[in-house]
Amino acid sequence: MSREPEFDISQVDEVIHGRIRLAVMAYLSAVSPASFPELTEKTGTTNGNLSTHLTKLESANYVELEKGYKGKRPQTLVHLTATGRKAWLKYLSAMRDIIGV
C-alpha cells in the first residue's frame, strides 16, 4: 500500500493562500524590493486590488512598504521581510505535501 502524503490543513498559510498574494510572494522571493507598478504588471491585477492584498501581507509582517519619492514622483517599494521569506518557504513545503510531490 503506497503511503498517502500527510498534510495538516492548518499548515496552509491563509495569508499567502490566494492567487494575487501568492503571485506577490512568488515575485518578491526573486525580486525584492519591487515597485508598486512592477507588482501590478507581474500579477496582472489593478492598483486598488493590489493595495488590498498588500495590506493583508503587511499586517502579517510578510512585506514592508517603503513610501518615498523618486525625484518628484512618489514611489512605493515593497520589501519581502525575513518573516515573510520564512512563511513563503513554509507555505511551499505545505503545498508540496498537499499535491504530493
Add this chain to the structure above:
Amino acid sequence: MTNETLIQDLENATRIAQAGEQAPLLGGPVGLMWASLTTVALMIHGAVVAGWIGIPAPMTGLIWATQGIVGTVLTIILSRGQSTKPGCHSFANRAAEGAWIAGIIMISTFAISLVIGAATGQTEAVDFNFIPPAAFAISAVINGMLAKLTGYGYLKFSAVMSGVATAVTLMMVRQPEMYFVAGALLILSGVIPSFIENRRAR
C-alpha cells in the same frame, strides 16, 4: 480551492518567480560606456608613450583624470530611471551593483595609491603599468561570479577574456605596446559583452 485550481495558481506563481529570477542585468548602458571610454583612454595613453602624440608621458595622468570625470558624469545620467525598471532589485542585479561598486573602489584605490607613491618618491612611473592587469583581474572575478549566478554565456566569455587580458598585459607590463593590446582586449572583454547585455535588457 480545488486541486486543479491550486496547481494552476502554483504554476502561475512559479512562472512569476522565474521571471523575477531571470530578470535581465541592467548594467549594460553604464558598462558599455565605461568599457568604450576606457578603451579610448588606453589607446591615447599608448599613443602618448609611443611618441605618436606630442605630449610628455607624465601628462597621461590627465587622460585618466578626464576619463574618470567624464565617466562619472555619464554614469549619473545613464543611471537615471534604472531603479524603476522591472527586475532592478533582482538578486543578480543587486549582486552586480555591489560587485562593480567594490571593484571600482579597489581599482581607484590602486591607482590613487600609486599616484601618492609617485608624489612621495615611493613608486616609479612603470608601476602605473600594473593598473590595466589589476583592472582586468578584478573584472574577471566579477564577471565570473555573475556568470555563475546567471548562467549567461556572454558573461562567461567576458570573464575568460578578462582573465586572458590579465595574463597578457602582465607579461607585457614593461612594454609601451601593452596599452594598445589592453585596449584591443577590452573591446573583447568589455565592449562586446556590455553591448550584448544592453540588447538583452530591451
